[in-house]
Amino acid sequence: MPERFENNDPIQDQLAAYLDGELSGEQREAFERRLGEDKELMQQVELQQRIDLSLLGMFAVPDSVPDFDYSAKPVSVAPAASDGRRSIGQSPWFWAAAACLVWALVFVFYPRTTKPQIQFVQRPVTEIYQECVDGGFRPYWDCNGQEERFAATFKLRQGVELALGDLPEGCRMAGLSYLPAVSRDTTAMLAYSNDKPVILFVDRKENGQVMAPTSDDSLHLHSKTVGELILFELTPDKEPRFLDAIKVR
Amino acid sequence: MDQENSLMRLTQDEFAEAYTECYPRMWVIAASAVCDRSKADDILQEAAVVGLRKISQFKRGTRFDAWIASIVRFVASNSRRKAANRKTYAVESRHLDSLPGNNSGESAAQDVAFHAAGNLTDTAFDDQVLSALRDLNETARACLLLRTIHNLSFQEISELLEIPQGTAMSHVHRSKSLLRERLQSHA
Numbered sequence: 001m002p003e004r005f006e007n008n009d010p011i012q013d014q015l016a017a018y019l020d021g022e023l024s025g026e027q028r029e030a031f032e033r034r035l036g037e038d039k040e041l042m043q044q045v046e047l048q049q050r051i052d053l054s055l056l057g058m059f060a061v062p063d064s065v066p067d068f069d070y071s072a073k074p075v076s077v078a079p080a081a082s083d084g085r086r087s088i089g090q091s092p093w094f095w096a097a098a099a100c101l102v103w104a105l106v107f108v109f110y111p112r113t114t115k116p117q118i119q120f121v122q123r124p125v126t127e128i129y130q131e132c133v134d135g136g137f138r139p140y141w142d143c144n145g146q147e148e149r150f151a152a153t154f155k156l157r158q159g160v161e162l163a164l165g166d167l168p169e170g171c172r173m174a175g176l177s178y179l180p181a182v183s184r185d186t187t188a189m190l191a192y193s194n195d196k197p198v199i200l201f202v203d204r205k206e207n208g209q210v211m212a213p214t215s216d217d218s219l220h221l222h223s224k225t226v227g228e229l230i231l232f233e234l235t236p237d238k239e240p241r242f243l244d245a246i247k248v249r
Numbered sequence: 250m251d252q253e254n255s256l257m258r259l260t261q262d263e264f265a266e267a268y269t270e271c272y273p274r275m276w277v278i279a280a281s282a283v284c285d286r287s288k289a290d291d292i293l294q295e296a297a298v299v300g301l302r303k304i305s306q307f308k309r310g311t312r313f314d315a316w317i318a319s320i321v322r323f324v325a326s327n328s329r330r331k332a333a334n335r336k337t338y339a340v341e342s343r344h345l346d347s348l349p350g351n352n353s354g355e356s357a358a359q360d361v362a363f364h365a366a367g368n369l370t371d372t373a374f375d376d377q378v379l380s381a382l383r384d385l386n387e388t389a390r391a392c393l394l395l396r397t398i399h400n401l402s403f404q405e406i407s408e409l410l411e412i413p414q415g416t417a418m419s420h421v422h423r424s425k426s427l428l429r430e431r432l433q434s435h436a
Contacts, residue, residue, distance in 0.1 A: 016422040020396075047429050054378040055397050059280055061273045066290055068268065068297040070261060 015041065019048050053153060056178060063180060122211040125234050126219055128179050129199055132190070137197050139175025139190040150176070151249050157187050158204055160229055161249035168241050170194040182230070183207040191242055198235040200242055205230045259304055259313075268297055271314040274399060274409065275321050281394040282325030283332070284383050292328055296321040315409055322387070374432070381431035385424050388412065392420035393428075 017023050018031050035042045143150045143164075151161040153176055164173060172192050179188040182203035189200040201210055205225060210232050212221055222233045222240035227248045233240040259267070268275075272293070279296070280289040300307075300320045307316050382390060391410060395401045403421070407414040 012426065016425065019425060020421065044429060047432065048425060050374070051378055051425070051428050051432060052397055054375050055382075055394065058375055058379065059277060059286060059394055059398050061276050061398065062290070065269050065272045066294070068265070068294055070265065070297060070301050072294070072298050074295055074298045074302065 011041070015044060019045065053157075057157065057185075060178075122181070125181055125199075125201065125210045125212065125221065125232070128181055129197070129219065129234050132177070132179065132199060133197050137174070137190060139177045143176050143189075144173060154187060154202065157185055158202060158229055160227060162202070162226075162229075163247050163249040165245040165247055167245050171241050171245075181210045181232070189242070189246075193235060193237055193241050196236045198233065198237075198242060200246070201232040201234070202229055202246075204228060259307060259309070261301065261304075264301055264304055267313045268300070268317065271317065274314060274395065274401075275317060277394050277398050278318055278321050278391050278409075279325055281390040282322055282387050283329055284379065284390065288328060292321060292325050295328075296324045299324060312408060315411055318409055319411070322391075325387075377432055378428065381428050384431070385427065389420040389424045392417050393424040396421045 014023075014031060018028065023031055035045060143153070147163060151163060154160055154162040157178075167173070170193060174190040174192060177188045177190055178186070179199070179201065180186050181188065181201040185207070186201050186203045189202070191198045191200065205228060207230075209223075209230075210221070218236060219234055220236070220238055222235070222243060224231050224233075224240070224243040226246060229248075231243055231246055233243050235241065275293055275296070276289050279292040280286045283289075283292065296317065300317050303320070307313065382393075385393065388410065392406050392412075395406050395409065396403075401409070403414050403418045406412075406417040406421075410417065
């Protein structure tokens with residue numbers, strides 16, 4: 001790492017504050033102007049954003065809460081032995097037998113190609129849209145002018161680099177967010193069409209479809225396949241305005 | 250006095266409701282403590298049972314999430330100790346090529362378990378992030394992930410983990426810096 005970003009350098013504090021969203025409006029603007037001029041500083045920001053993406057992907061919280069068995073016996077609290085004799089759980093032969101049973105189940109009976117699945121429960125996209133709007137319609141990050149990061153995000157999450165072409169008049173992109181819609185891995189683009197919120201959901205075709213709105217005349221769902229991906233545009237407009245601008249890089 | 254104490258104690262339904270409500274944050278604490286998402290639910294199951302047995306120790310009006318977080322971390326600590334005491338690890342040969350060459354047997358097995366648990370992407374960069382994450386201490390890791398995954402404020406993190414706010418902030422900033430330093434060459 002460049003020496004100037006190691007501890008004790010003043011820029012480190014500004015960088016840390018910027019990455020944590022702690023800078024005021026003016027401070028943020030000043031720092032971003034500096035980013036435009038300082039390639040090494042920009043690389044640090046992009047590296048941190050890539051790390052954040054990786055952590056978000058690896059530590060995404062499961063969507064549903066499991067049913068906890070409150071009547072189970074805890075393993076952490078050791079049972080008291082009686083009459084000085086060891087309980088069965090303290091016998092090495094018991095654990096050897098248990099280990100053999102587990103080995104047999106895992107390597108003989110359990111299909112090698114089966115992966116434990118993290119449960120994902122689909123919700124209507126209109127519900128996701130409304131939550132996003134009620135929450136201030138704030139993307140995880142602004143991707144405007146960041147073609148490389150835009151492409152890298154979709155490469156990381158959907159395996160395909162995407163690029164955003166010219167948008168029609170009145171359309172603008174706000175940024176990217178992670179909104180499980182088709183699957184838990186769906187990437188969303190938050191945008192505006194004539195100042196009205198629009199959400200685009202991007203996922204791999206094999207992951208299926210979004211749960212369409214049941215009855216909501218105020219929103220329209222449009223879709224399009226782009227290579228290995230499927231795109232959905234949920235918008236107040238009767239016709240899609242963003243789908244054609246999204247292309248495989 | 251007994252009647253008063255029983256009124257102060259949470260019922261099982263209240264405990265279950267509170268536990269479910271704070272599940273997302275507890276999940277991150279569990280996963281960060283062992284650096285293994287595949288074990289998080291097992292740890293939370295165990296912590297739920299332990300917490301219910303110790304329910305008389307929780308005082309109404311105090312922070313349930315902070316109280317249960319300490320139990321989650323205790324259970325996770327036990328889990329780590331048991332993993333460290335294991336002498337052999339079952340590693341499928343098809344995973345060996347993807348493991349970083351300088352990992353110990355324990356962390357290699359954890360990488361396998363991590364990826365087998367439905368990891369989002371199986372990239373070399375993710376592997377390096379995970380490896381660097383393991384080099385942080387448990388509290389720093391928890392602070393970093395609570396900030397990154399749940400976007401908790403430093404005050405919220407400090408109240409949840411019962412550490413000073415300045416310490417929480419320092420952990421997040423220092424952890425990010427360390428990760429960038431480790432991953433600079435892999436970016």
